[in-house]
Amino acid sequence: MLRLAPTLAIAILIGPILFGLIATALPAFGYFPTLGGTSFSFSAFVALFERPGLLRSALLSFSSGLITTFSSLLVVVLFVAGWSGTKVFRRLQHLVSPLLSVPHAAAAFGLAFLIAPSGWIMRLLSPELTGLSRPPDVLILQDAFGLTMMGGLIVKEIPFLLLVTLSALPQSNARQYSQMATSLGYGRIAGFIHCVWPNVYRQIRLAVFAVIAYASSVVDVAIILGPDSPAPLSPRLLGWMNDPDLALRFEASAGAILQLGVTVSALVSWLALEKFFAALQRHYCQNGQRFARDKAVRQIGLISISLATTIVFAGLAILAIWSVAGFWSFPDALPDSFSLRSWARALPGLQQPLWNSVIIALMATSIAVIITLACLEQEVRSGRDGGSRAMLFVYLPLLVPQTGFVFGLQIFFLWLGLDATLFALVFVHLIFVLPYVFLSFSDPWRAFDPRFASVAHGLGSGLNRTFWHIRLPMLLRPALVAFAVGFAVSIGQYLPTVLIGAGRLPTITSEAVALSSGGDRRVIGVYAFLQMAMPFVVFLVAGLVPMLLFRNRRDLKVN
Amino acid sequence: MSKAAPFNDGLQLVDVEISLQGAPLISVSATIGEGEVLTVMGASGSGKSTLLAYLGGFLDPAFEASGQVYLKGKDVIQLPAEARQMGILFQDPLLFPHMSVGGNLLFAVPQSIKGKAGRKALVLEALENAGLADYFNRDPATLSGGQKARIALMRVLLAKPRALLLDEPFSKLDAGRRDHIRQFVFNEARARKLPILLVTHDQADADAAGGEIFHLSGE
Numbered sequence: 186m187l188r189l190a191p192t193l194a195i196a197i198l199i200g201p202i203l204f205g206l207i208a209t210a211l212p213a214f215g216y217f218p219t220l221g222g223t224s225f226s227f228s229a230f231v232a233l234f235e236r237p238g239l240l241r242s243a244l245l246s247f248s249s250g251l252i253t254t255f256s257s258l259l260v261v262v263l264f265v266a267g268w269s270g271t272k273v274f275r276r277l278q279h280l281v282s283p284l285l286s287v288p289h290a291a292a293a294f295g296l297a298f299l300i301a302p303s304g305w306i307m308r309l310l311s312p313e314l315t316g317l318s319r320p321p322d323v324l325i326l327q328d329a330f331g332l333t334m335m336g337g338l339i340v341k342e343i344p345f346l347l348l349v350t351l352s353a354l355p356q357s358n359a360r361q362y363s364q365m366a367t368s369l370g371y372g373r374i375a376g377f378i379h380c381v382w383p384n385v386y387r388q389i390r391l392a393v394f395a396v397i398a399y400a401s402s403v404v405d406v407a408i409i410l411g412p413d414s415p416a417p418l419s420p421r422l423l424g425w426m427n428d429p430d431l432a433l434r435f436e437a438s439a440g441a442i443l444q445l446g447v448t449v450s451a452l453v454s455w456l457a458l459e460k461f462f463a464a465l466q467r468h469y470c471q472n473g474q475r476f477a478r479d480k481a482v483r484q485i486g487l488i489s490i491s492l493a494t495t496i497v498f499a500g501l502a503i504l505a506i507w508s509v510a511g512f513w514s515f516p517d518a519l520p521d522s523f524s525l526r527s528w529a530r531a532l533p534g535l536q537q538p539l540w541n542s543v544i545i546a547l548m549a550t551s552i553a554v555i556i557t558l559a560c561l562e563q564e565v566r567s568g569r570d571g572g573s574r575a576m577l578f579v580y581l582p583l584l585v586p587q588t589g590f591v592f593g594l595q596i597f598f599l600w601l602g603l604d605a606t607l608f609a610l611v612f613v614h615l616i617f618v619l620p621y622v623f624l625s626f627s628d629p630w631r632a633f634d635p636r637f638a639s640v641a642h643g644l645g646s647g648l649n650r651t652f653w654h655i656r657l658p659m660l661l662r663p664a665l666v667a668f669a670v671g672f673a674v675s676i677g678q679y680l681p682t683v684l685i686g687a688g689r690l691p692t693i694t695s696e697a698v699a700l701s702s703g704g705d706r707r708v709i710g711v712y713a714f715l716q717m718a719m720p721f722v723v724f725l726v727a728g729l730v731p732m733l734l735f736r737n738r739r740d741l742k743v744n
Numbered sequence: 745m746s747k748a749a750p751f752n753d754g755l756q757l758v759d760v761e762i763s764l765q766g767a768p769l770i771s772v773s774a775t776i777g778e779g780e781v782l783t784v785m786g787a788s789g790s791g792k793s794t795l796l797a798y799l800g801g802f803l804d805p806a807f808e809a810s811g812q813v814y815l816k817g818k819d820v821i822q823l824p825a826e827a828r829q830m831g832i833l834f835q836d837p838l839l840f841p842h843m844s845v846g847g848n849l850l851f852a853v854p855q856s857i858k859g860k861a862g863r864k865a866l867v868l869e870a871l872e873n874a875g876l877a878d879y880f881n882r883d884p885a886t887l888s889g890g891q892k893a894r895i896a897l898m899r900v901l902l903a904k905p906r907a908l909l910l911d912e913p914f915s916k917l918d919a920g921r922r923d924h925i926r927q928f929v930f931n932e933a934r935a936r937k938l939p940i941l942l943v944t945h946d947q948a949d950a951d952a953a954g955g956e957i958f959h960l961s962g963e
Binding site for chain 1: 797800801802804805824825826827828829830831832834836838840841842844851852854855883884885886899900902903905909
């Protein structure tokens with residue numbers, strides 16, 4: 186059984202992508218017998234390119250991928266380079282980490298409620314500073330260049346990139362190298378970039394690629410914050426896919442192939458950027474310039490990450506406030522009254538989506554945790570880990586744009602008669618949950634001191650007993666954290682949920698995004714609040730269980 | 745085919761050879777009688793811990809190893825680690841942090857000994873023996889270094905090993921405690937007639953052990 190675990194994991198990670206891509210490519214080239222497409226042709230692509238604003242959509246997606254990734258990575262590098270090892274760093278790190286669990290859509294709604302012309306920031310500044318007594322007539326949200334959309338993505342990608350960077354630091358001897366560079370007279374940032382960053386970047390490269398793929402093909406954030414005429418590529422594709430006119434599926438599939446091309450181009454451009462910055466770094470590394478006076482740049486790093494963190498937290502706060510707001514006229518900073526009326530009004534409608542969200546997330550995450558444990562235990566027993574190729578497999582579902590293969594997957598499930606079933610939805614969530622669970626748990630697992638197992642074997646304890654009595658309990662905390670991470674990932678899934686669920690298995694996330702066009706802030710507040718509350722509760726439980734279980738075990742406490 | 749006739753009691757290493765990527769690290773043949781100590785000495789990196797890993801059954805697959813190891817006349821190398829009955833003490837006591845002191849010791853009592861009360865009685869006796877009678881419910885993290893070392897030894901002995909493998913188990917103790925713990929370990933092991941393989945780089949360990957000394961030359 187255990188021996189099959191790695192194969193099963195690889196099948197889950199690769200199989201759906203492969204089938205999905207094939208089932209996307211066939212209709213894109215005209216082949217879809219059920220809809221009368223029995224011969225191959227380019228007509229879907231011709232129709233696609235005749236769509237108004239298509240090039241602009243593609244460009245928006247492309248630039249969103251690059252700009253989002255570059256900006257969030259820059260902030261993370263400046264912050265880590267300028268501040269790691271300081272008290273400020275530790276404090277901010279603890280503040281930023283929980284933001285990873287906030288679903289993208291909730292963060293996007295929060296940002297929207299903050300910066301809209303009638304948003305919280307304008308309310309706080311008005312009328313005292315702006316002199317306005319009614320919302321200004323400017324287009325902030327859904328600006329034509331997608332800047333708000335990128336902003337929403339950047340504040341969410343910063344926590345992700347920060348966490349992967351932090352987990353790569355110990356393997357890079359960051360502290361010693363930084364100190365060595367400082368002792369040679371280099372400024373903090375220059376020392377870090379020359380001596381630590383190349384090593385760290387090598388380890389986090391796939392995660393960076395995943396951000397590019399995500400930001401160039403995002404759907405939910407684009408619907409909430411992105412431009413409308415035209416929208417970026419992926420949300421437009423979803424519109425065609427859901428169109429009652431089934432003939433549009435050919436075009437949607439052709440668009441999905443185009444989306445793949447856009448993401449690949451963004452990745453290739455990134456490789457060129459990598460080359461450019463590596464050359465720049467080499468140049469400055471060898472000409473001896475110390476950049477010792479980097480205080481201003483360090484401040485910029487600190488201010489940007491603080492700003493990003495504040496935006497997300499303030500956004501979550503304003504969502505919560507709107508969900509319980511009574512009457513609230515424009516320039517007032519807070520509503521006149523608070524009431525639970527919006528909750529009472531939303532309650533009948535949200536029970537089913539809430540139940541669906543929780544059950545799907547619990548099932549997908551439990552399966553992912555079991556598969557991860559089985560793979561890692563098999564790794565111990567066989568004495569072999571998968572190496573770098575296994576890492577590529579783990580990252581694959583995060584590197585292929587969702588729109589690129591989930592379309593095909595939907596067709597595939599349709600063909601199997603499994604569309605809009607709980608099974609299909611759990612399965613498609615599993616594809617995205619498994620990588621995160623594995624990535625989150627494999628480091629602590631591999632850091633486990635193998636001598637504990639040797640001692641246990643020496644005491645006559647076999648492999649299974651050692652797993653259940655020693656390894657698993659000692660790693661319970663990271664295992665539960667991995668579970669919470671997986672749960673949060675599942676809760677945040679939008680595109681797979683609407684496509685595979687076909688509207689018949691709504692979740693809190695799919696309902697929240699659907700509400701965005703209506704603009705009822707109170708109801709959106711309720712749904713978005715629930716969206717962030719669900720992962721939060723699971724993280725809380727994941728922290729409390731080991732705390733209670735091991736309350737008298739000092740060595741298992743986290744400081 | 746057969747090498748020297750298996751020796752009926754104690755631990756016997758016959759032509760044990762370990763190499764890493766073709767480079768030989770260790771080559772040793774030795775016989776350790778009941779209650780006797782073989783001390784393997786060598787600088788760090790000489791591969792002395794690798795020898796223990798081979799005997800204990802947790803050698804990293806990167807190494808190639810050959811040779812027979814007989815424990816009371818039976819070749820143990822084919823057995824899985826948990827069936828070899830080779831107790832190991834490392835540099836660190838490695839008490840399981842999620843269990844109480846008593847829990848650590850109960851974990852070691854063989855499964856063949858049934859009955860909660862009987863198992864616990866064995867543990868209490870071992871605690872008494874270690875001079876830590878009231879420590880059953882203690883968190884191992886709250887023990888001193890010397891106390892942890894004694895519990896680690898008691899844990900190994902409770903599992904009824906047939907040989908003891910010691911990987912510099914005294915090197916992290918403070919000087920004042922070291923002699924005391926060393927004597928405690930050797931006395932307990934001799935009382936049970938266990939063959940001991942000790943690897944160390946500390947001459948004082950070798951002197952206290954008093955047995956044969958084997959020097960590893962590797963750099």
